Amino acid sequence: xxxxxxxxxxxxxxxxxxxxxxxxxxxxxxxxxxxxxxxxxxxxxxxxxxxxxxxxxxxxxxxxxxxxxxxxxxxxxxxxxxxxxxxxxxxxxxxxxxxxxxxxxxxxxxxxxxxxxxxxxxxxxxxxxxxxxxxxxxxxxxxxxxxxxxxxxxxxxxxxxxxxxxxxxxxxxxxxxxxxxxxxxxxxxxx
Numbered sequence: 125x126x127x128x129x130x131x132x133x134x135x136x137x138x139x140x141x142x143x144x145x146x147x148x149x150x151x152x153x154x155x156x157x158x159x160x161x162x163x164x165x166x167x168x169x170x171x172x173x174x175x176x177x178x179x180x181x182x183x184x185x186x187x188x189x190x191x192x193x194x195x196x197x198x199x200x201x202x203x204x205x206x207x208x209x210x211x212x213x214x215x216x217x218x219x220x221x222x223x224x225x226x227x228x229x230x231x232x233x234x235x236x237x238x239x240x241x242x243x244x245x246x247x248x249x250x251x252x253x254x255x256x257x258x259x260x261x262x263x264x265x266x267x268x269x270x271x272x273x274x275x276x277x278x279x280x281x282x283x284x285x286x287x288x289x290x291x292x293x294x295x296x297x298x299x300x301x302x303x304x305x306x307x308x309x310x311x312x313x314x315x
Contacts, residue, residue, distance in 0.1 A: 163287045166267040167295040171302045173256045177233035183210045189301040221246040249273040
């Protein structure tokens, strides 16, 4: 999912960087200092909104169906039992990261959004959301929006290509997981 962005970064952090004006210098190259831009993609999932939201909110099971999440631990919950903060540990060979995301939910779970609580080794900032729209035919459209500001410089064209691959993978993994699960007792009864 959103979590794979850090794996496409490259083979290591620069030894030194210096920010001058609106650019960061690294190894004699100049990169724009602010690397975060919002990216959005959507996919149709053959399940109702409630079933998709249930999979998204079951953080402890992320390691079962996402390729890079090694663990996801709920640190804090709201009174209704939904996670308010979750620690993720990612491992994709040479690139590893650990970070905490804070979550907020629409009352009907049609929108689930998050933000990075504190910067991590690979990320300065991250905000994202899943918007889940009912198609009224037992399917829904999941729209995934992500903005990540990396801690290391990356050329814009490489970052955009990495974001596209990460978002494609995240949505396909979510679709596969949701559609492989039996429909819950509430089935299609969400509004």
